[in-house]
Amino acid sequence: MKIIVTVKQVPDTSGKVAVNPDGTLNRASMETIINPDDLNATEAALKLKDEYGCKVIAFTMGPPPAEGMLRELMAMGVDEGVLITAREFGGSDTYATSQIIAAAIDTYGVDEDDIVICGRQAIDGDTAQVGPQIAEKLHLPQVSYAGEMKKEGNTLTIKRMLEDGYMTIKVNTPCLITCIKELNEPRYISVSGAFEAYSKPLVIMDYAALKDHPLIDETTIGLKGSPTNIFKSFTPPQKGVGMMLEGAGKETTDKLADILSAKHII
Amino acid sequence: MDFKLTNELKMLQKMYRSFAENEVKPIAAEVDEEERFPKETIPKLARYGFMGIPYPKEYGGQGGTALAYAMAIEEISKVCATTGTIVAAHTSLCCNPIFDWGTEEQKRKYLPDLLSGRKLGGFGLTEPNAGSDASRQQTTAVLEGDHYVMNGSKCFITNATEADVFIVMAMTDPSKGNKGISAFIVERNFPGFSVGKHEKKMGIRGSATCDLIFEDCIIPKENLLGKEGQGFKVAMQTLDGGRVGVAAQALGIAEGALDEVVKYTGERQQFGKRLAQFQNTQFQIADMKARCDAAQLLVYRAAAAKDDHDPNLGFYSSIAKLYASETASDVTRRVVQLFGGYGYTREYPVERMMRDAKITEIYEGTSEVQRMVIAARMGVR
Numbered sequence: 001m002k003i004i005v006t007v008k009q010v011p012d013t014s015g016k017v018a019v020n021p022d023g024t025l026n027r028a029s030m031e032t033i034i035n036p037d038d039l040n041a042t043e044a045a046l047k048l049k050d051e052y053g054c055k056v057i058a059f060t061m062g063p064p065p066a067e068g069m070l071r072e073l074m075a076m077g078v079d080e081g082v083l084i085t086a087r088e089f090g091g092s093d094t095y096a097t098s099q100i101i102a103a104a105i106d107t108y109g110v111d112e113d114d115i116v117i118c119g120r121q122a123i124d125g126d127t128a129q130v131g132p133q134i135a136e137k138l139h140l141p142q143v144s145y146a147g148e149m150k151k152e153g154n155t156l157t158i159k160r161m162l163e164d165g166y167m168t169i170k171v172n173t174p175c176l177i178t179c180i181k182e183l184n185e186p187r188y189i190s191v192s193g194a195f196e197a198y199s200k201p202l203v204i205m206d207y208a209a210l211k212d213h214p215l216i217d218e219t220t221i222g223l224k225g226s227p228t229n230i231f232k233s234f235t236p237p238q239k240g241v242g243m244m245l246e247g248a249g250k251e252t253t254d255k256l257a258d259i260l261s262a263k264h265i266i
Numbered sequence: 267m268d269f270k271l272t273n274e275l276k277m278l279q280k281m282y283r284s285f286a287e288n289e290v291k292p293i294a295a296e297v298d299e300e301e302r303f304p305k306e307t308i309p310k311l312a313r314y315g316f317m318g319i320p321y322p323k324e325y326g327g328q329g330g331t332a333l334a335y336a337m338a339i340e341e342i343s344k345v346c347a348t349t350g351t352i353v354a355a356h357t358s359l360c361c362n363p364i365f366d367w368g369t370e371e372q373k374r375k376y377l378p379d380l381l382s383g384r385k386l387g388g389f390g391l392t393e394p395n396a397g398s399d400a401s402r403q404q405t406t407a408v409l410e411g412d413h414y415v416m417n418g419s420k421c422f423i424t425n426a427t428e429a430d431v432f433i434v435m436a437m438t439d440p441s442k443g444n445k446g447i448s449a450f451i452v453e454r455n456f457p458g459f460s461v462g463k464h465e466k467k468m469g470i471r472g473s474a475t476c477d478l479i480f481e482d483c484i485i486p487k488e489n490l491l492g493k494e495g496q497g498f499k500v501a502m503q504t505l506d507g508g509r510v511g512v513a514a515q516a517l518g519i520a521e522g523a524l525d526e527v528v529k530y531t532g533e534r535q536q537f538g539k540r541l542a543q544f545q546n547t548q549f550q551i552a553d554m555k556a557r558c559d560a561a562q563l564l565v566y567r568a569a570a571a572k573d574d575h576d577p578n579l580g581f582y583s584s585i586a587k588l589y590a591s592e593t594a595s596d597v598t599r600r601v602v603q604l605f606g607g608y609g610y611t612r613e614y615p616v617e618r619m620m621r622d623a624k625i626t627e628i629y630e631g632t633s634e635v636q637r638m639v640i641a642a643r644m645g646v647r
Contacts, residue, residue: 198273
């Protein structure tokens with residue numbers, strides 16, 4: 001059994017957010033962090049490693065400095081990193097990105113008892129599309145929005161958190177899970193982990209390594225192969241300020257009922 | 267000469283900061299206010315390796331360096347000097363002498379539990395009549411068959427109520443002066459061992475500082491650390507390294523206060539301007555930053571000297587401790603002044619930092635002792 005986690009380096013929005021004149025994010029001038037949901041994915045994988053002793057491999061697509069992020073994950077306990085990096089892959093949207101990552105995972109190999117875990121979505125794009133698209137391209141069953149996860153044999157029981165409730169789903173390996181932050185509390189790196197991180201294996205998958213894979217085609221990767229086109233980026237106008245009603249007495253609830261009724265909500 | 271941190275150290279610095287911010291800072295004020303040992307933090311520190319940073323993995327350590335250790339103490343002390351003290355006393359004063367002077371058997375017996383943080387360590391040298399003049403030890407240990415019988419007391423012992431293992435100095439041959447002092451590994455459950463008065467302190471109030479009392483305390487012969495008569499050397503060498511820890515703690519306190527004052531003066535308005543817009547604020551903060559950076563370079567040089575087994579370790583660590591501790595006192599005092607009335611209240615952490623800073627000029631060798639060491643090393647006598 002092995003666990004593959006997909007991770008992304010994203011701009012740190014807790015610091016200064018830099019925006020280009022065209023409204024897009026100026027990534028070059030911002031600090032980077034590991035996408036928060038991907039840390040939950042990594043923690044889920046490491047918990048399985050703690051229990052079953054399986055190997056955990058982190059995959060990322062990005063420029064060469066993304067190696068630093070993979071090393072941090074290795075310091076947390078990830079065993080191996082795969083950095084998918086090539087000029088040809090630059091400018092990919094979610095469709096092209098998932099195509100490339102799926103090809104890389106497939107090249108690495110997915111066995112019967114393997115699990116792929118992705119964060120729900122990245123804080124820069126917020127699409128939540130890459131994980132599910134990888135699953136489709138690898139023909140793996142997928143369960144998204146995992147808030148709880150248990151493993152018995154080759155079956156995972158997952159509580160899938162939705163806006164208005166939850167579903168409990170059983171799925172057999174190999175499968176792909178996308179997780180939400182409620183799934184766990186990511187661990188810190190450990191001191192010994194930091195000292196071991198740079199001696200763990202790092203595989204670089206460049207264009208040459210993936211170009212013969214059936215999923216890789218010049219027309220489906222990079223900027224040219226991306227069906228998404230951004231015409232305009234803008235800051236949406238702020239919504240109106242909400243109204244707070246104080247107190248838990250009948251007077252307050254009547255007032256609330258009146259407001260809801262006036263808006264035809266009840 | 268290279269002033270850049272390695273990738274590993276950069277990664278660790280980031281982790282130390284986020285650990286300190288999330289796990290240590292939230293309870294720092296409470297620990298001080300209630301003079302409470304932060305018990306709940308120890309397992310967390312242990313889990314991530316803080317209790318055995320600069321020791322090899324074969325003894326349960328983290329395989330790290332003295333610099334990685336000093337940086338950990340620095341980052342923790344930025345938010346809580348109490349927690350910095352607990353880790354530093356454990357690592358530098360208990361684990362280090364066992365690692366440097368212990369037999370293979372002693373190392374195998376004690377280090378795995380200590381370095382993994384399952385057990386906590388302490389160090390007993392100071393006595394009511396033997397402070398800076400550590401050679402005037404009155405605690406005695408007499409060999410009787412297969413064990414020593416120890417009598418006497420130690421004072422101001424960090425981690426006293428919580429530690430499981432102590433390194434204790436005692437006179438085994440009073441006729442030989444310094445050379446009659448021996449070092450022992452003492453477990454808290456040895457018969458005749460007890461913990462005495464809990465000191466009420468000005469700062470680092472969460473660290474448990476108490477007397478250790480030995481009344482016919484039975485110590486197995488195999489718990490002699492080093493040879494009989496080597497105790498003073500064990501103690502002095504331990505303190506040479508330990509001073510790097512205190513210097514790192516002092517540095518952290520100063521840097522922590524500086525972080526607070528930058529934030530505060532950027533927000534607080536007086537006379538229609540933010541405090542940061544006044545030249546006095548800018549100049550004071552610039553001076554403090556320069557002092558902190560100088561202290562940091564001295565601390566890192568001393569830590570690197572420990573990693574390199576540099577014979578100048580004692581000299582460098584004395585310089586680092588002297589400068590960093592006086593920087594901590596100076597910076598925290600000036601920061602309280604810049605905060606004004608609010609700085610004097612417990613609403614903000616800077617008065618605590620000012621109280622915490624003072625001890626770094628006193629313990630593990632006062633600033634005066636450091637000056638004696640430095641001048642002597644320069645041949646000025």
